[in-house]
Amino acid sequence: MWYYEKKLQYPVRVSSCNPQLAKYLIEQYGGADGELSAALRYLNQRYTIPDKVVGLLTDIGTEEFAHLEMIATMVYKLTKDATPEQMKAAGLGAHYANHEHALYYENAAGSAWTATYIAAKGDPIADLYEDIAAEEKARATYQWIINLSDDPDLNDGLKYLREREIIHSQRFREAVEILKEERDRKIFF
């Protein structure tokens, strides 16, 4: 089971109300390479992957939920005081019509989250390479959002999250090596 802890993994601050940035940032909430996809992808792969890497998938999957909460906090803080006019000007008029200020699992273009973002092949190497690619894509997305953002407080949190993607990618690469070693040990001539 899971225990919730009533704190963010890393402090989230924003300089000002900025629904335009929220619109970009929602990509990491409900987009293909976002934090929801990441958490569900890793936790779902655990059941059929060799025991040696189940701990890692559990722990990274759990950390992704902490990141999801950070993104939610950023989006909430960037939009909570926005007027309908400001939402409309930021391209969030359609979002406002359906959800008011509520968060929704959608990408920056407004498409709802879908399970087709997640692969589960059942082949440990295929799944781990999928995970490495997902981390690299998420890292790149954080960089593109930082490039679009002029909010130094927001960028502090985004840079932290970008660095976490690098660590996760690194750990998944090590997991691949662990499985390759294991596989090679099982081959007898």
Next chain:
Amino acid sequence: MNQPLPPSYYELLEEIQAVDFVLVELTLYLDTHPEDYEAIGQFNQFAQQSKKLKKQYEQQYGPLRQYGESYSGYPWNWNSAPWPWQV
């Protein structure tokens, strides 16, 4: 949460976040380096430090965790500290 929080709230919270970050990092590292004796020593040392800081936080601001992982005051005080997106 009606009253503004004192700067000491943010200081203690950030101290906990820093210690817990070390624990997250060591956890993932140990998942792929399970025989690093020194890292396990650090992990256990920081785990102890984290528990100590959270006890201090909870005495002042209320529970951090639920389902019996934190103690409750009277009345039930799960709502007493602000939620993470409110600070």
